[in-house]
Amino acid sequence: MRQLYAIEQLLESLKQDPAVEAVFLKGSFGRGEEDVYSDIDLYCLVAGNTMPDFLTRRMDHLSAYRPIIWKDDIFIVAPQLIAVYDDLLHIDLFTVTLDSLNHHDTIRVLYDPAGQLERYTDTSSLALSTQEAEDEAIDAIWFLFQYQKAAGRGNALWAVEMLRSALTKFAKVLLHRYVPDRAQLGLKTIPDYLPDAPRLRLEAIYAVLVPSTHGEAARLYREFLQAELPHLQQMLVRQPDTLQLLDRLLASEQVY
Secondary structure: OHHHHHHHHHHHHHOOOOOEEEEEEEHHHHHOOOOOOOOEEEEEEEOHHHHHHHHOOHHHHHOOOOOEEEEEEEEOOOEEEEEEEOOOOEEEEEEEOOOOOOOEOOOEEEEOOOOOOHHHOOOOEOOOOHHHHHHHHHHHHHHHHHHHHHHHHOOHHHHHHHHHHHHHHHHHHHHHHHOHHHHHHHHHHHHHHOOHHHHHHHHHHHHOOOOOOHHHHHHHHHHHHHHOHHHHHHHOOOOHHHHHHHHHHHHOOOOO
């Protein structure tokens, strides 16, 4: 697998950098679930005072594999350099410190001479916290409300996007209920881990989630929400206003 060769080449380069204290993988390679289509989520642990200099050397390290044809430098949870190689392999290089390293997802340690990552290897989790699950449920309802406004205006394209946003959130709600140890992964893990009954209901909605039939998708989604209502009521016990909004949305096809 070309990804393994790329990891080997990048690791050898990174180990020579004086700022690099540890290197590890997250994502599908971190969990041991990679396939030939997987990208690489590669993390470098550095000390805070060495980060500025290290960031200037990232492209040199990434170039150790093959020529790079596209790149982007962003910051979401940490400095992240995205690179696409001439063989279309995609890698995300994250630079973290011990303070910015989060505990989500399993990590696979490649290099850690000082043992700084030992306490993280057994404490990672893909489960949602109670607050995170509550937030996903709120959004699953809120975006249905936004869908109905877009549908009422006759804006089919935006209606589809609002319903798609609702379903993306609802996917995590379903995983939180049925497969809680995979919930952080969201929609992309649904085909492999969600039980057949809820998975088939979700797939049936997506099958008609296009501008010409978005109304049917919304009807199926409302039916699914109704079926999951006892679970949603339990999740949102601290959110009576959201439950009230949900009741209205389930009772009427259009709410303004």
